[in-house]
Amino acid sequence: MADTMQFDLVSPERSLASLQVTAVQIPGADGDMTAMPMHAPTITTLRPGLLRVESPAGNSDYVVSGGFAEIGADGVSVLAEKAIPVTEMTREHLDELIEAARAAQAAAQETKEEHHSLVDDATKLLADMEALGEHINL
Amino acid sequence: MPNLKDLKNRIESVKSTRKITKAMQMVAAAKLRRAQESAEEARPYTKRFNAVMGGLAASVGSSASAPRLLRGTGSDQTHLLVVMTSERGLCGGFNSSIAKLARLKAQELKSAGKTVKILTVGKKGRDNLKRDLGDAYVGHVDLSEVKRVGYVNAQDIARDVLGRFDAGDFDVATIFFSEFVNVVTQIPTAQQIIPASFETAEGESDGAVYDYEPSEEAILADLLPRGVATQIFAALLENGASEQGARMSAMDNATRNAGDMIDQLTIKYNRTRQAAITNELIEIISGAEAL
Numbered sequence: 001m002a003d004t005m006q007f008d009l010v011s012p013e014r015s016l017a018s019l020q021v022t023a024v025q026i027p028g029a030d031g032d033m034t035a036m037p038m039h040a041p042t043i044t045t046l047r048p049g050l051l052r053v054e055s056p057a058g059n060s061d062y063v064v065s066g067g068f069a070e071i072g073a074d075g076v077s078v079l080a081e082k083a084i085p086v087t088e089m090t091r092e093h094l095d096e097l098i099e100a101a102r103a104a105q106a107a108a109q110e111t112k113e114e115h116h117s118l119v120d121d122a123t124k125l126l127a128d129m130e131a132l133g134e135h136i137n138l
Numbered sequence: 139m140p141n142l143k144d145l146k147n148r149i150e151s152v153k154s155t156r157k158i159t160k161a162m163q164m165v166a167a168a169k170l171r172r173a174q175e176s177a178e179e180a181r182p183y184t185k186r187f188n189a190v191m192g193g194l195a196a197s198v199g200s201s202a203s204a205p206r207l208l209r210g211t212g213s214d215q216t217h218l219l220v221v222m223t224s225e226r227g228l229c230g231g232f233n234s235s236i237a238k239l240a241r242l243k244a245q246e247l248k249s250a251g252k253t254v255k256i257l258t259v260g261k262k263g264r265d266n267l268k269r270d271l272g273d274a275y276v277g278h279v280d281l282s283e284v285k286r287v288g289y290v291n292a293q294d295i296a297r298d299v300l301g302r303f304d305a306g307d308f309d310v311a312t313i314f315f316s317e318f319v320n321v322v323t324q325i326p327t328a329q330q331i332i333p334a335s336f337e338t339a340e341g342e343s344d345g346a347v348y349d350y351e352p353s354e355e356a357i358l359a360d361l362l363p364r365g366v367a368t369q370i371f372a373a374l375l376e377n378g379a380s381e382q383g384a385r386m387s388a389m390d391n392a393t394r395n396a397g398d399m400i401d402q403l404t405i406k407y408n409r410t411r412q413a414a415i416t417n418e419l420i421e422i423i424s425g426a427e428a429l
Contacts (some may be wrong), residue, residue: 070348103416
């Protein structure tokens, strides 16, 4: 059994990582999941959260938001609308994200009275963002 | 006959024009490299995204439960044309060829009895289409303050378009942009984004049956709006590279033309000067002979 697999992390603007890994912890919309080699083919959407990559060369963490992960026979690719390595993550970055989430929530509340799901989504996003901040000690 | 002073001024002015166009050409070349790089870097995302979406769309198909963004509204009465052009001029036929394509499409739709609405991105296309289609304008996105087009810009445009779609303003949306082939070739392109169409990658052979988390429909509903943004982003990047490519070749031509003009003017200047000298000599000689 292969003990590593190909992992790609791409955002619309650039490709962030492409390497051999042993495991990837993905913040899926329905909960975190860890993909290891020979995982069943799965496609899941992402919630804003922390993506942990474990490779023989060491672990690395990324903050991802929006997008999906594709776990296939030949590896895992994560397509995230926003992806920032945790080492580059700063309080300002997080504040920006929280601010954006808050603005989205306000906009959703204002315009779409009847679309409760939108408001809920935005509220959830905001909560996710704040939890994320605590998680990485900022 | 123009006098020497005028010719000299003229040559000086063409020379400074040549300097400007030369500088613009070099700036465009540098910007083109950057634009190409970002287009290149965005390609893996778009490719993967479309592959996954293609698979999803094929499996959900056109069943009644499919999201409206995929299935369409069931009518094609109102069309939204998103015309993406540059904010600056002096780039050859770049803007006018996009505008021409959009104009043709609009006329075709109008003569078929459809309603046409136009959303412009970039000032130049807006000015270009104003006369014929100004009454069809529904909005404008200004990117003149944006130094480097980012995904956020595409998201803003996508949000605008999706908002209009949700409000029932149109049934079909098409984007117009210029596809970058190389520095001398840019192809104005029309691409339908709503209802979404994904060309299914021909290598859909691995036959892996995916588990979906949450359900296929939920994923599709989440990803389709992102797909619109992705397509717009890809188009914006292509457009950016095309604009710089077109500007580079236009400025190259202009520089060469200015060079030719300087040569011609210099010959004319030298001839005129020689004629004046000959004239003076004749006057002196004939004056001396008369004595």
